[in-house]
Amino acid sequence: RYSLFPAEPRWPSNRRDLTYAFDPRNKLTEEVKTVFSRAFARWAEVTPLTFTRVESFRTSDIFIGFYSGEHGDGEPFDGPLRTLAHAFSPPTGHFHLDAEENWIISREGGDGVNSVTEAIDLESVAVHEIGHLLGLGHSSVEGSIMYPTITTGMRKVELTTNDVEGVQYLY
Ligand code: TQI
Ligand code: CA
Ligand code: ZN
Ligand code: ZN
Incomplete structure (x- = not known):
């Protein structure tokens, strides 16, 4: 079964068209940015939400960045x-x-x-983390996107029924 965070936080009904931006310090390639847009599209397909990429980091709703070690939020x-x-x-x-x-x-x-040694598939992690961004916790259903295990080198990007049920409960 899917899970939610205790207070069931979600994006409010007047914020269904969300924007996302990349930390400009990362200088990501278009190929990398496209991976995120594919990941967002999977969730947009099953919810009333839309996700639009914007250039202006800070004024966007969602802030994406790659960081090493301690990076300012106490979760190094x-x-x-x-x-x-x-x-x-x-x-x-x-x-x-x-x-x-x-x-x-x-x-x-x-x-x-x-x-690649101990490779981590970017799109798989992105789809999982977007689930958290939308308010989903971990799922107990093995094979679902929100199940808290990933195998190195493996690609797991398709939402399962259980992931869809969770996000459709919220939105
Ligand atoms: N990061 C954890 C995660 O995203 C952070 C975390 C731990 C968490 N417990 C939580 C977030 C409870 C929300 C609620 O799950 S992680 C996976 C996994 C991670 C883990 O780096 O360990 C994925 C990142 F486990 F599902 F494979 C991405 Cl896909
Ligand atoms: Ca690490
Ligand atoms: Zn952080
Ligand atoms: Zn998680």
Whole structure:
């Protein structure tokens, strides 16, 4: 079953068209940014929410950035593996990723095998963290996006019925 945060925080009904921006200090490539837009699109498809990329970091609703170690919110990253990313519950919008992971972008329809040591699939983590950004906690359903396990190198990006039920309860 899906879970929510205790107070069931969610984006309010007058904020259904959300914007997101990338920390300009990261200088991300268009390829990396596209991975996030694909991840947002998966949640937009099953909710009344829309997600639009904007250039202006700070005035957006959702703030995405890659950081190393302590980065100002008291939840330091820890180098390769263990903590990969964190996202805060609504309506905060902070979505941080550990810059020291071996992030990979895997192909649609790929065989899930790759040669990068301890690779972490960026889109899989993005889809999971966006679930947290929208107010979902962890799910007990194995194989769901919000199930709290990911296998290195593996791509898991399709929302399951249980993920959809959780987000549709909120929105
Ligand atoms: N980061 C944890 C996570 O996103 C942070 C966290 C721990 C958390 N407990 C929480 C967030 C409870 C909200 C509520 O789950 S992580 C996965 C996993 C992580 C973990 O870096 O450990 C993914 C990031 F476990 F699901 F695979 C992404 Cl996909
Ligand atoms: Ca880490
Ligand atoms: Zn952080
Ligand atoms: Zn999680």
